[in-house]
Amino acid sequence: MKFHFEFDVKKMLHPIQHQHNLMLIGSCFTENMGEKLQKHKFKVMDNPNGILFNPVSVAEAITAYVDNTIYTSSDLFQYNDAWHSWKHHSRFSATTTEASLQKINTATAAAHAYLSNADHIMITLGSAWIYTLTEKAPQAKHGSVAANNHKAPADWFYRRLMAIEEVLSVLDNMIHRLFFFNPKLKIIFTISPVRHLREGVIENNRSKAVLIQAVHHLVDKFDRLYYFPAYELVIDDLRDYRFYAEDLVHPNYQATQYVWEKFLGACMDDDTRNLIKEIAEINIAHNHRPFNATSAQHRKFMASYHEKTWQLQQKHPYLDFSEELQYFAF
Structure with missing residues (x-):
């Protein structure tokens, strides 16, 4: 008797080796995979901006690495007695602008140097829902997307679902910048199996559908792109709440270990x-x-x-x- 539907995962044309330099960027699932890679002695740089979920924030972060962007105090805002960046995780926040900028600019410079010689970049997209800043948000720029809300008031944001064409445009421009910056780079795309239920069940599925459609269009377009089906392995192969943590949102240890083993088989x-x-x-x-x-x-x-x-x-x-x-x- 079969209790789950197991499917073959297409093998990567250019497998990952220990001699390679890997950059991982994206959702919290990225950090799960990064931890396993580092544990097994792979050279990894993991989420230089901290956890990122949406395609705009991922593309903006990667573009900043390519350009070696220098952030200034005008890129920060003050809230709850700390200084934050709308483009970075709260681990880059600090009680002074100098301390926050030191962390941000050090991480960006390191990412610029690492990415210039990276062999693979693994991009894990979590959600096509974006939160643009309203006029009530400090340091708000027209149409600017927040990578992290820093627990700010809800009226500082306007939520909307990206269209497939919009995701394609953002990622396509990013890919061209990456290949011009580092001609040897290979890109691995994944969709995070983490379920964004705070958006709603239907809204989560709409979001994942947009990401999947856009990414597959790009994988078909570029020969140096590869899609690893982390999302499908959890949602369609394992397909059971036993493989989720108590919050029913994050895959548990057994699920991430199963995805890791499939990753080894397909990508190495x-x-x-x-x-x-x-x-x-x-x-x-x-x-x-x-x-x-x-x-x-x-x-x-x-x-x-x-x-x-x-x-x-x-x-x-x-x-x-x-x-x-x-x-x-x-």
Whole structure:
């Protein structure tokens, strides 16, 4: 008896390898994948602006990295005794403009340098609903879209659903800028399986439909674009509330692990997957906490994994096992 509909995921034409530089940008699901990639020793820059949901904010952030934009105090606003940016997550907020701008401009400069030599960028879109600033919002510019509302009053925003043509235009311009800036770059698009139920069930489905239609149009247009079906794997393959957290919005550990395994199968070759298994074994040993740290058995265990880690480091010098080697040296 089958309890879910499993489908084949199209393999990526240019698989990801550990030698590659990856940038991830988009919704909170992006950070779930980024954490797993970093855990398995991939070189990753994850969400330099913080979590972003809509195509406009993603495109604006990427364009700022390409241009190496320098933000000034005129780009910030004060609310609840802190300074914020409408283009950045609240982790860039601070009690002074100088502190906030320091964090923002440092992150932008680092993203500019990293993106110029990146091999892949993974863009995860969460919602086609955008919140434009009204005249009541401080530092509001005509038609400006807020990437983060910073818990500001509702009358500072006007909500609307982007049209497919609008999403296409925003992303198409961004893609051309990216390819001109970094000709070797490959783009992976995903749609976040996180359900934006605060918008409403019907509104969430309308939003996802707009994103899916627009992204597939672009994937068909550009040969360096690839679509990974994270959304479909959770919604149509697993298709059960057992795979969501208690809020019924975010996929739980089992769901993200299932998507991760599918990602490995579709986006990485056999050699990379085998290396991931070896790294995972070392991670487990590194996280092991012994009952008796002074026992001969534990010393033997540590020596064994120090040797395994050292051998793997010699075989793959582009990986960094310094922390693990220090731990196993005991």
